[in-house]
Amino acid sequence: MIQMDVRADQRQTQTLSPRLQHAVRLLQMSSLDFGLMVRDTLGKNPFLEPDDDIDDADDAERSELETGAQKEGDTFEERTTTAPNESADGGEESDRDLWLADAAMGNRRESDGETSALDMMMAERSLSMHLHSQLNTMQLGERDLTLAHVIVESLEDDGYLRTPLHELIEHVAMDPPVELVELQIALKMVQSLEPAGVGARSVAECLELQLHEIECVEMRALAQTIVADHLPALAARDVAGLSRLLDKPPAVIEGVCDRIRRLDPRPGWRWGSSHVAYVVPDVIVKKIRGEWQAQLNPAIVPRVRLNQVYADLFQRHRSAENAEMGAHLQEARWTLRNVEQRFSTILDVAQAIIKRQRHFLEFGPMAMKPLGLREIAEEVGAHESTVSRVTNNKYMSTPRGVFELKHFFSRAMVSANGRACSGTAIRGLIQDMIEAESGGEPLSDAEITRQLSQQGLVVARRTVTKYRQMLRIEAVGRRRRHDA
Structure with a gap:
């Protein structure tokens, strides 16, 4: 027979509070995301304000309050510390001065007349806008101009026209009905615009539209043949095969192929969305008086502070009815502490790193230590x-x-002599080997492995391949050059 009983069991466990869990998530955020979070909190929390020109603002605010206090025959300290249960007139007057002083500061911040950096940014110009503006300067009839605009609106972001022309006819309602030859003429007009290659329906056509940029007539004719008939061999860098097919020296074929590769296979990407995820450093390392030192990048530190005027007014009139405002004040103080702790920790970690990797800063990747x-x-x-x-x-x-x-x-990789070597140092050594190789006889991964072994570094061939790919270096076949 099953018997059931109830027992009290005490256990000690470690758990993270919701606020601490939130702080942990904020710590691993990028500085951009963290700045957006602080900016969002700044817009919602009345006790936080931008910390722009804090010294001048504080001096001006203090001067105004002191002047107002002297006119009333009272001191600044007495006026800002009057308790709510004292003279009602004195308390109301003090609150009024605080509000007016803060409002005056806000007006000066808004009407400083300075031009923001955002105001000076150039407005984005899309590919379609760029092409439409060119079409509008051409002397075209209304019908031809309309069809050219239809072609432009059908282009994709990379500049290609992937919608067949016969399908576009169904979406153009004109009287008389549009014929295929009219759309073909409109496409030729669009393909004559800048950037060269726009309006192409394939990679080969895109490259052909840019071949006029090659000045040498013989090179241009050879490039035309390669693009039109031997594009797969060009993509595979099969210089030897192209040399046999076209009966030209490998050096000539190599030069023509290099010139073709300088053309733009995606001309539309020069326009359109220009949102590029730039890397903004959190820490800047400089050598000061012979010592490497880390400094926070001021651009990534949110400039925010506690609005002391609002905080003082709230503390003076605090009651159980405004618990929500108390939560806002607590959140504001926690946010400021989190900002300070976050960047202090980042700076400490960065300083500890450069203390151990100073040889990397002096001599480069091959001096990187395991860490x-x-x-x-x-x-x-x-x-x-x-x-x-x-x-x-x-x-x-x-x-x-x-x-x-x-x-x-x-991680540390032990060499033959027992010394530890980092993977970064080995990658730097591999890169130096490949940069020093002969164009006609590039080093294979197996040969690089053998040369590393001769230097006392026992590394597997697959590890060499992985490091080469991390360095974005092509395989041996694609690095081979023909000099004769």
Whole structure:
């Protein structure tokens, strides 16, 4: 027979509060996303305000309040610390002065007359706008101009026309009905516009529309033949095969192929959406008095502060009826602490990294040392998971380039002499080998593995292949050049 009983069991477990969980999520955000979050909070929380020219604003506000207090025969300190239960006139007058002073500051911020950087940004110009403006300057009849505009509106973002012309006829209602030859003429008009190659229906046609940019007549004729009849061989970089088919020296074919590759297969991408995800460094590394030092990038630190006027007024008249405003004040203070702690942690981690990777800053990738999260965590007094979150989507600007903080971490690979070497150093060595190779006899991954072994670095061939791909270097067949 089953018996049931109830027992009280005490266990000690560690859990994260919702606010701490939110702080952890904010820590691993990129600076762009974190700035957007702070800006969103700034728009919702009445106790937060932009921290623009804080010193001048505070001085002006203090001067106005002190002047107003002296006119009333009272001191600034006495007027701003009057309790609510004191003289009703004095309390109301003090509140009024605080409100007027803050409003005056707000008006000065809004009417400073300075031009914002956003006001000076050039408006985006789409591909269709660019083409329409060119068509409008051409002396065309109304019917021809309308059909050309129809072609432009049918182009995709890369500039290609992938809708067959006979299907466009069904969507153009004109009297008399549009014929196919009219759309073909309109397409030729669009293909004559800039950028060259726009309106093409295939890659070959796109390249053919740009061949007029080749000045040499012989090279242009050879390029025309390659694009029209041997495009797969061009894509495969089969110089030897093209040389046999066209009965030309490999060096000539190589030169023509290089010239064709400088053409733009996606001309429409020069226009349209110009939203590029630029990498903004969180930390800037400079050498000051012989020592490498990390500094926060001021551009990524949100400039926000507590509106002390509102906070003082709320504390003076606080009651149980305005609990929601109390929550806003608590959130504002927590946001400011989070901003300070976030960037302080980023700076500490960055400084610990450059302390151990100073040889990389001096000599380049081959001087990169193996580095683990635990080593940095012990240095800054944080958990490894915290360091991992800090290095996620955070970037450091160095004289060697802009790198993600994770770039400086790699596991140790023991060489033949027992010394540890980082994967970054091996990638730098592979890149130097490939840059120094002969164009006619490039190094295969197996040969690179053999040369690394001769230097005491035992690395598998598949690891060499992985590192080469990480460096975005093509395979040996595509790196081969024909000099004769």
